[in-house]
Amino acid sequence: MSVTAAKGFTAAGIAAGIKENGNPDLALVVNTGPRRAAAGVFTSNRVKAAPVLWSEQVLKGGAVTAVVLNSGGANACTGPKGFQDTHATAEKVAEVLESHSAGEVAVASTGLIGVTLPMDKLLPGIGTAAAELSVHGGEKAAIAIKTTDTVHKTSVVTKDGWTVGGMAKGAGMLAPGLATMLVVLTTDADLDAATLDQALRAATRTTFDRVDSDGCMSTNDTVLLLASGAAEVAPEYAEFAEAVRAVCDDLGQQLIRDAEGASKDIRIEVVNAASEDDAVEVGRSIARNNLLKCAIHGEDPNWGRVLSAIGTTKAAFDPDQLNVAINGVWVCKNGSVGEDRDLVDMRYREVRITADLAAGSAEPVVIWANDLTADYVHENSAYSS
Amino acid sequence: MSVTAAKGFTAAGIAAGIKENGNPDLALVVNTGPRRAAAGVFTSNRVKAAPVLWSEQVLKGGAVTAVVLNSGGANACTGPKGFQDTHATAEKVAEVLESHSAGEVAVASTGLIGVTLPMDKLLPGIGTAAAELSVHGGEKAAIAIKTTDTVHKTSVVTKDGWTVGGMAKGAGMLAPGLATMLVVLTTDADLDAATLDQALRAATRTTFDRVDSDGCMSTNDTVLLLASGAAEVAPEYAEFAEAVRAVCDDLGQQLIRDAEGASKDIRIEVVNAASEDDAVEVGRSIARNNLLKCAIHGEDPNWGRVLSAIGTTKAAFDPDQLNVAINGVWVCKNGSVGEDRDLVDMRYREVRITADLAAGSAEPVVIWANDLTADYVHENSAYSS
Numbered sequence: 172m173s174v175t176a177a178k179g180f181t182a183a184g185i186a187a188g189i190k191e192n193g194n195p196d197l198a199l200v201v202n203t204g205p206r207r208a209a210a211g212v213f214t215s216n217r218v219k220a221a222p223v224l225w226s227e228q229v230l231k232g233g234a235v236t237a238v239v240l241n242s243g244g245a246n247a248c249t250g251p252k253g254f255q256d257t258h259a260t261a262e263k264v265a266e267v268l269e270s271h272s273a274g275e276v277a278v279a280s281t282g283l284i285g286v287t288l289p290m291d292k293l294l295p296g297i298g299t300a301a302a303e304l305s306v307h308g309g310e311k312a313a314i315a316i317k318t319t320d321t322v323h324k325t326s327v328v329t330k331d332g333w334t335v336g337g338m339a340k341g342a343g344m345l346a347p348g349l350a351t352m353l354v355v356l357t358t359d360a361d362l363d364a365a366t367l368d369q370a371l372r373a374a375t376r377t378t379f380d381r382v383d384s385d386g387c388m389s390t391n392d393t394v395l396l397l398a399s400g401a402a403e404v405a406p407e408y409a410e411f412a413e414a415v416r417a418v419c420d421d422l423g424q425q426l427i428r429d430a431e432g433a434s435k436d437i438r439i440e441v442v443n444a445a446s447e448d449d450a451v452e453v454g455r456s457i458a459r460n461n462l463l464k465c466a467i468h469g470e471d472p473n474w475g476r477v478l479s480a481i482g483t484t485k486a487a488f489d490p491d492q493l494n495v496a497i498n499g500v501w502v503c504k505n506g507s508v509g510e511d512r513d514l515v516d517m518r519y520r521e522v523r524i525t526a527d528l529a530a531g532s533a534e535p536v537v538i539w540a541n542d543l544t545a546d547y548v549h550e551n552s553a554y555s556s
Numbered sequence: 557m558s559v560t561a562a563k564g565f566t567a568a569g570i571a572a573g574i575k576e577n578g579n580p581d582l583a584l585v586v587n588t589g590p591r592r593a594a595a596g597v598f599t600s601n602r603v604k605a606a607p608v609l610w611s612e613q614v615l616k617g618g619a620v621t622a623v624v625l626n627s628g629g630a631n632a633c634t635g636p637k638g639f640q641d642t643h644a645t646a647e648k649v650a651e652v653l654e655s656h657s658a659g660e661v662a663v664a665s666t667g668l669i670g671v672t673l674p675m676d677k678l679l680p681g682i683g684t685a686a687a688e689l690s691v692h693g694g695e696k697a698a699i700a701i702k703t704t705d706t707v708h709k710t711s712v713v714t715k716d717g718w719t720v721g722g723m724a725k726g727a728g729m730l731a732p733g734l735a736t737m738l739v740v741l742t743t744d745a746d747l748d749a750a751t752l753d754q755a756l757r758a759a760t761r762t763t764f765d766r767v768d769s770d771g772c773m774s775t776n777d778t779v780l781l782l783a784s785g786a787a788e789v790a791p792e793y794a795e796f797a798e799a800v801r802a803v804c805d806d807l808g809q810q811l812i813r814d815a816e817g818a819s820k821d822i823r824i825e826v827v828n829a830a831s832e833d834d835a836v837e838v839g840r841s842i843a844r845n846n847l848l849k850c851a852i853h854g855e856d857p858n859w860g861r862v863l864s865a866i867g868t869t870k871a872a873f874d875p876d877q878l879n880v881a882i883n884g885v886w887v888c889k890n891g892s893v894g895e896d897r898d899l900v901d902m903r904y905r906e907v908r909i910t911a912d913l914a915a916g917s918a919e920p921v922v923i924w925a926n927d928l929t930a931d932y933v934h935e936n937s938a939y940s941s
Contacts, residue, residue, distance in 0.1 A: 218867030218875045218891070248863050250876070250892030284860025285893055387847045388868050390860075461846070461928075462772045462936050469937025475669025475775075478633050482603030483773050490603045491635070506603070507635030508670055543846075545930035551847050552854025 173309030176336030179399025184315030187296025206400030233364030432546030558694025561721030564784025569700030572681025591785030605632030618749030817931030
C-alpha cells in the first residue's frame with residue numbers, strides 16, 4: 172500500500188525514458204489534504220545533489236503539496252545547470268497539478284553522480300504521471316524509484332483511525348547520515364510540521380542512521396514525512412512517534428536484506444558501553460571493518476577482527492575486559508580466547524555479533540551491516556560502465 | 557642486504573615449526589655494537605598484542621640488543637598467558653646470546669589473532685636461529701617474517717660511510733597507525749636513541765602512516781630502528797632523517813604493491829588544502845571508500861565517488877570549487893562535469909587521483925591505497941579456516 176495507505180494521498184509511477192532500459196523511473200506523490208504539513212531529513216554529506224539543496228529549502232516552509240522522484244540519474248555534481256533542472260522539475264509539477272507554488276514541491280533523484288538529467292524526457296513524464304495519479308498508485312511509485320534494488324520496499328502501520336505508510340529505495344551506499352536512500356512516508360494523522368519533524372528525526376536516528384551496508388554516504392539521501400490530516404485524528408505524540416519508528420525500522424531492514432551483493436546481514440549489538448555515543452562509535456567501527464566483513468562472508472567467526480575494530484575507537488573500555496559473542500557463543504572473554512569457535516553456527520543469512528564493552532550501563536545499540544562479497548565488488552566495478 | 561647491510565648486525569631466519577606448512581617463521585636480528593641505541597613506533601590500536609606491550613616497555617630504555625620476530629601467530633588477545641609467552645621468548649633470546657638482560661630484547665609477532673603460540677616449537681627455534689646468525693642473514697630474516705606476503709621486502713640506502721637498511725612484512729591490514737606491518741631498520745651510524753626516535757617518527761608519519769590498503773589497523777604493528785655505531789660516523793640529522801625516510805618510503809611502496817588481492821595501486825594526492833590535517837583527512841576518506849575502490853578495480857573513472865568521499869570530511873572546501881583529476885584528466889571541474897571521462901586511460905596498475913580542494917596552500921599530501929577485488933574478499937574470507 173506504500174505511500175497511498177494513508178488517506179489523502181495519490182501516487183503514480185511511470186517510465187519516462189530516463190533509464191535507457193525502459194524501466195519505470197519517475198514517481199509522483201501528491202498530498203490532497205486537507206493539511207499539507209511535512210518534515211524532511213537529508214544527507215549529512217557536504218557534497219549535496221541539486222534536489223537535496225532544493226528540497227531542504229522547500230521543507231523549511233513546513234508544507235509539501237507533492238514529491239517528484241526520479242531514478243536513472245542523481246543530478247549530483249551537475250553545477251548550476253543541475254539546480255536549474257531541479258527547479259524546472261518542481262515548476263512543472265506545480266503547473267500540471269495546478270498547485271499554487273513550486274515552493275511546496277519536493278524533488279528527489281537517485282542514480283549516477285555527475286550526469287545531467289534528460290529534461291526532454293523528464294518534463295513530459297511529469298504530465299504522464301499526473302494523469303495516472305491514483306489512491307492505488309503507491310506500489311507503482313515504489314517500483315519507479317528502484318535503481319539496483321531487486322525488490323521495491325514498502326511498509327504500513329495502521330492504528331486506531333490513522334495510518335503511517337511509506338516506500339524506500341536503496342541497496343548500496345547505505346550508511347549513517349542516510350545512504351543513497353530515498354524514503355517517502357505519509358500519514359493521515361492531523362499533526363503540524365514541528366511534530367512531524369520531531370518524530371521523524373527521532374525515528375531516523377535509531378533506524379536508517381544505524382543501517383551501514385558499506386560505510387559510504389550518498390549525496391542524495393532524502394527522507395520525507397507528509398501529513399494530510401484526512402483521518403481527522405491527532406494521535407498522542409508518543410504513539411505517533413512509535414508508528415513512524417516502526418515503519419522506518421521495517422524499511423531499514425528491507426534495505427539491509429537487499430544490499431548490493433550481500434550474502435549475510437550482520438546485526439551488531441553493543442552492550443555495557445559507558446554512553447550511547449560510545450556504543451554507536453564501536454558499532455560503526457565493527458560494521459565498517461572490511462576484514463571482518465570478509466570473514467563473515469566466509470562464515471569464519473573471526474572475533475580477533477572485532478577486537479581489532481573496537482581498538483580503533485575512542486570509546487571507554489579496558490582491552491582485558493572485552494567480551495564478544497557471535498551467534499550467541501562467547502568466543503572472546505576478557506579480551507582473550509573464550510568458548511570454542513567451532514560451536515558457532517554461521518550457515519544462516521543473519522549473523523549476530525554482540526560486543527560487550529564492560530564499561531558502563533548505556534542502553535544497548537544495534538547497528539546493521541552486510542558482509543563483503545565478490546558480488547559486491549562486481550556490481551560496483553561495473554556500475555557506470 | 558636487508559637488516560645486515562649496515563655494519564654491526566647479524567641476522568637469521570629459520571623454520572621453527574610455528575607455521576603448519578613448514579615455511580620459515582622465526583627471525584632473529586642482533587646488534588653486535590659497539591652501540592645499542594634504538595627507537596620504536598607501534599600500532600595506535602588500543603587493543604595491542606602482547607609483543608607490542610612488551611616491546612613498548614623495552615624501547616623506553618632506548619637500547620635494544622636483539623629483536624626476535626615470528627610469523628604464524630600474532631599472540632594478540634591471548635591474555636596473561638600471551639604476555640608470559642612473550643616474556644619467556646625474550647628471556648630465551650637473552651640466554652642464548654649470553655646477553656645481560658631480556659629487557660633489551662624486542663619481540664614482534666604476526667599472524668592470526670587469538671591463538672596462543674606453540675612455545676614448545678618457538679623456544680627451541682631461538683637456539684637454532686642463534687646458531688645461524690650471520691652478517692649475510694638479512695634476506696633469510698626478511699623471508700621468515702612473511703605471512704600472506706608473496707615476496708619479501710628489503711631496502712637499503714648507503715651514504716658516505718654509513719648505511720640504513722631494513723626489512724618489512726605486511727600485505728593486508730595496511731592502515732594509518734601502521735598496518736600489520738613488522739619493520740626492522742638498522743644503521744651503523746653512531747647516533748643516540750633520542751635522535752633515532754626523532755628521525756623514525758618523522759619518517760613513519762609521511763610514509764607508513766599514509767599507506768592505507770584496506771583501512772584496517774592491526775594489533776601488532778611494530779617499526780624498530782637500531783643503531784650499532786659500527787661505522788663510527790655521526791651524520792648530520794637532516795641527512796640521516798632523509799635516509800630513514802627514503803628506506804621507509806621504499807618499503808611502504810613495496811607493501812602497497814603486494815597488498816592482498818589488489819590489482820591496482822592508487823596514488824591519491826590532495827592539493828590546495830587549507831591545512832596538512834585537512835589534506836590527510838580527505839586523502840584517507842577517498843582511500844577508504846569501498847565504492848570508489850570497486851570502481852577503480854573496474855577501470856571506471858567514477859569521480860562522483862571521489863566527491864562523495866570528500867563530502868564526508870570536515871575539511872575546508874566549497875563543493876562548487878572541487879576539482880578531481882584521474883590519471884591527469886580533470887574529469888571534475890568546479891564540482892561538476894569536467895573533461896571527457898573517456899580520455900582516462902586506466903589500463904595500468906598505478907592509478908593517480910588528484911583532489912584539488914581549492915581551499916588553501918598546504919603542501920600536497922599523498923596517500924596510497926589499493927582497489928577492492930574479488931581476490932581480496934576470497935583471501936580474507938578463508939584466512940583462518
